[in-house]
Amino acid sequence: MVNLKINGIEVSVPEGSTILQAAKVANVRIPTLCYLKGVQCVGSCRMCLVEATGARGLVAACVYPVSEGMEVRTNTPKVRKSRKTTIELILSTHKKKCLSCVRSMNCELQKLALEYNAEEDRFGTDHDLKPIDDLSASVVRDNSKCIMCTRCVAACNLQTVGVIGPKHRGYAKVIGSPFDVSLAHTSCVNCGQCVVACPVGALYEKSNIADVWGAIVNPEKKVVFFTAPSVKATLGEAFGLPVGTNVEGKMVSAIKQLGDVKCFNMDVTADLTIMEEAHELLHRIMNGGVTPMFTSCCPGWVKFAEHYYPEFLPNLSTCKSPQEMFSAVLKTYYCQKEGIKPENLYVVSVIPCTAKKFEITRDELGHYTDAAITTRELAKMIKEAGIDFANLADGEYDTPFGVASGAGAIFGATGGVMEAALRTAAYVLGGKGAPIEFKEVRGVRGVKEAEYTVGGSTVKVAVAHGLGNARKVLEQIKSGKKDYTFVEVMACPGGCINGGGQPYVHDEIRNSIDLKTVRAQALYDHDSDSKYRCSHETPAIEMLYKEFLGKPLGERSHQLLHTTYTPRDKY
């Protein structure tokens, strides 16, 4: 351990720690901009400069190591002046359209500018506006607001996609893709991890809010929303509630106050996905089909496989994602049942995910979803409607797609799809009394492995979250070092609870708690409190198979609930 003082507070931290880590232990806040825990630590923005004995000049706390007896001062006049100047220099090239910016009131630069009384125009303004890239179905880049922190680049590199980086030199330097092509024309997988890493309004999702408001006031349209499993665990953050608060009831009430709309629960088609996927897995095992089978509910992972590992496409489950299963069921079964023409039903999915915005544009999925809005977009709509979210009474989902299982809910966390599928596979093979909890696949380790005996057969499973971890698993399978039966992959670190469409969380919170773990716990609590723990038990699933689908992997399921994949080039 190394002993030092920060602002006079004695602290003891492991050798090799940085001043920033030691300050956290001492409960002293040092502002950061380019630093993001688990994503990037390069000491380039100079916001975290501090005075430290033994150092020449100010040092960057995020990268400077502690030493025995060191005394650190984080708020001297010299430090404050330096930070103020840094912010003013950043502002000199920043498009300061703060009032209408997507990040206004939630911008890390704006917050620091206020804290340090930075002057907007001290170094003049360089409003050489750069083109906005909005050709992608999911992500918009406005480089006139970019502060060159490179957090987005680090996030994309962690995903081992790496389609963005710094280009040119000096004042001409911008972040973009090679040869100035739009992000839409690269092998970007639309995961949005760059968006949630960005501290300012330079990256944001392609918004569908105007389309949804338009449908709500269109008398010819019946509008139905359905909400993805993880949204209940994150939406509250956009209204100041603590991270990890389950706001399912308030969320349903708020959606119903947006207009004459119905609100369904996407956990129902997470259950449906499990019914199809668990039966597909058993079918592959029993009939010598291609294994390991990979999950296919994450469109970020699916596009990654199409670009980078097309040789594994036969291994992907043919199941559509819960979003696409829900929309297909609504535009067929639900429309027939309710006497609605499919073209008059406007289907809105509320998702944690920017990749699902791309997913709805895929021809092979039938274009059943009309709009996909992120958790952030839903929060914006609720605010635009003037709804007092925090004080709403709990509402209930509409029938017949309201009640789902806890297995459907845990879909939103890494390992959740695997555990849900194992519950149903174990039941199909072992009947009543089959195990419910498979805790080895829970948690935030990058790759989780386990071996289970299901109905007398040994099933070797792996769970990877974050595409860098997925790549490791794929390479090990390719080289013959690993052999699995079933593999779950989610593109975002932690799964959908940490998706690219989730509420922005400032670096100082992200740097002090593990968002993934706290948000996931809300879903596991929801699961343990659920009346039904397994996908095959719920009334909605029973009804769907009895009245419409027949049986898992039946003819109608194949038409509506399964899909195909296409190899894509790498750019």
Ligand code: SF4
């Ligand atoms: S959306 Fe994902 S893959 Fe695309 S640029 Fe951003 S981080 Fe990279």
Ligand code: SF4
């Ligand atoms: S787009 Fe955002 S995250 Fe990327 S470098 Fe610019 S400011 Fe940083």
Ligand code: SF4
């Ligand atoms: S992990 Fe979830 S949020 Fe992230 S890309 Fe996949 S489906 Fe979307």
